[in-house]
Amino acid sequence: MTVTAIAAGDPDDRDDVHLLAQANRRTDPADVPQADLGTPAWLAALSPEARAKAIAGLERGSNVVPLPTAPGDACTCPKAGRPGQHPACPACQRARKETAKSVLAQQREFRHKAWRRNLEGTYADYADATLSGLRPEQDPDGRVSRWLDTDSRTLVLVGDNSLGKTHAGFAVCNEAVRRDMWVVAWNVADLNDELRPGGNIRAFEFAERADHLFLDDLGAEKLSEWTLEQLYRLIDARVRNRRRTGLSTNLPYDKRGFADTPKEQQPVTPNMIDRYGARIVHRIMHEATVVRFHGESLRKPAPW
Structure with a gap:
């Protein structure tokens, strides 16, 4: 499973697309936390097809943190069954951008911790x-x-x-x-x-x-x-x-x-x-x- 890309609706979105591309590419397999199937709030917001794919990915041991798809405040998504996925909804896209940045910050912290462990002992x-x-x-x-x-x-x-x-x-x-x-x-x-x-x-x-x-x-x-x-x-x-x-x-x-x-x-x-x-x-x-x-x-x- 990979992080869903943001649709670039204006020039400012290009940085976020880049961030999401990094989130997909740079993930430390050992350290990125698994999504918790016991608290599937984000799963409930997916369409049936997307939910089935997400669960299958988690069962295979996917190590990429999925972006929640719950809509942000004042969501204007016309597709109620797929909140957070419509590029024309500023609230949804704002929420997804924030989560993407949070994922990257998490991954940055994990990479630094992994390197500190690499330096222990021999090196x-x-x-x-x-x-x-x-x-x-x-x-x-x-x-x-x-x-x-x-x-x-x-x-x-x-x-x-x-x-x-x-x-x-x-x-x-x-x-x-x-x-x-x-x-x-x-x-x-x-x-x-x-x-x-x-x-x-x-x-x-x-x-x-x-x-x-x-x-x-x-x-x-x-x-x-x-x-x-x-x-x-x-x-x-x-x-x-x-x-x-x-x-x-x-x-x-x-x-x-x-x-x-x-x-x-x-x-x-x-x-x-x-x-x-x-x-x-x-x-x-x-x-x-x-x-x-x-x-x-x-x-x-x-x-x-």
């Missing part, structure tokens, strides 16, 4: 990561800090271990959340565990549908035919739906290594093509911004 160190706080080595030519404002759909942070790739990736995530995007992040090995039988049954849906997905440490996970299939399904779905994806890896694209890899050190293995195959890697690189990290390791032994 707590990155809760305060910001784009403005990135070092020059983490943001060459502003390619990381400006990425969300470009048409590029994939951000590939590549380089040796311990150069700050994960920190930069989470800085992008935190900024995306600040912009009210639905963001999720996983270490690739942890995501594979969640996808296995007995794991999180919503993990793939979250990873596929999020406005921005960050996959950390691609290349460190154990490979199998099953994990390759899951990665292909996920990357392919996100590319087809033009959703933003960030990932960090220490693997070069192919056997040539990085741009600064000396000839005598080539061919470089492992590399992304060898490990994942061209089908997956070409999708990752489609419309991608690739940022190469340089410098000394940020992880050093403590003196004693």
Whole structure:
């Protein structure tokens, strides 16, 4: 079930149409509350056909909050059997606009709460990561800090271990959340565990549908035919739906290594093509911004 669109009767309605489109598109499946069939006041206002469709949608576990269709004060709808659905009724449309804004505010709150949970534990160190706080080595030519404002759909942070790739990736995530995007992040090995039988049954849906997905440490996970299939399904779905994806890896694209890899050190293995195959890697690189990290390791032994 989706949120019913408002008919745009005047220029001011265009913003509301946009809001409703967002309400349909950006819904966190785990957190948006289900409608309560025990209090079906809004169902009673629907036509018999619409009511049957609404109930069927709820029974399938629809996760989109439906807009009430009860008329507003001084409703002038000529169709008494379908109050709230007539575009010529200002009171009805005003009530529906208010509810649409309420739905979006709810979803915004849920997305922020979900991201705070994402930062608990393993990624707590990155809760305060910001784009403005990135070092020059983490943001060459502003390619990381400006990425969300470009048409590029994939951000590939590549380089040796311990150069700050994960920190930069989470800085992008935190900024995306600040912009009210639905963001999720996983270490690739942890995501594979969640996808296995007995794991999180919503993990793939979250990873596929999020406005921005960050996959950390691609290349460190154990490979199998099953994990390759899951990665292909996920990357392919996100590319087809033009959703933003960030990932960090220490693997070069192919056997040539990085741009600064000396000839005598080539061919470089492992590399992304060898490990994942061209089908997956070409999708990752489609419309991608690739940022190469340089410098000394940020992880050093403590003196004693």
